[in-house]
Amino acid sequence: MKRVLINVTGKVQGVCFRRFTQSKANELGITGYVMNNENGSVNILAQGAFPSVDNLIEWCSVGAPQAQVDKVYVQEDEEDEIYLDFSILPY
Template sequence: MPAARFLVRGRVQGVSFRAGTREQALALGIEGHAVNLPDGRVEVLAIGDAAALDALERWLWQGPPAARVDAVERTVLPGQAASGFRIA
């Protein structure tokens, strides 16, 4: 299954960004994770069909209302398998 890693920069920690990402991912049928990084970014690993990954990327550029997204970096990964969507 197609997979991508997104690094989201801006005011994305402490604003329910990971929880919102999980909600969007599950609605799109995407599995993976959203994790706060020590440098203030959020890493999102997303596994799902290409259209769903594109839709998630569009959402990541907005995030929840309290977020301010400055950049989203997408890296295409080799196909992967996962189970569910976790936040950490």
């Protein structure tokens, strides 16, 4: 299993980025969460099979149809908390 923290910057709030991320994560069988940050970026915690998580990271560079992604930062996460689904969280 692979677990990463992803930070996406650009025009990623107010364009349904979180909802599209949740849909893509569910399609790929990924658990975790997505949430907006006060600075206008979006954070994603994704855990699942290696190729599925890599596919989500690749998808993030384009994101929601109305989004304009500037950068995608990825960091390996070593926490051991297990998520059973993929949630949209508030700030």
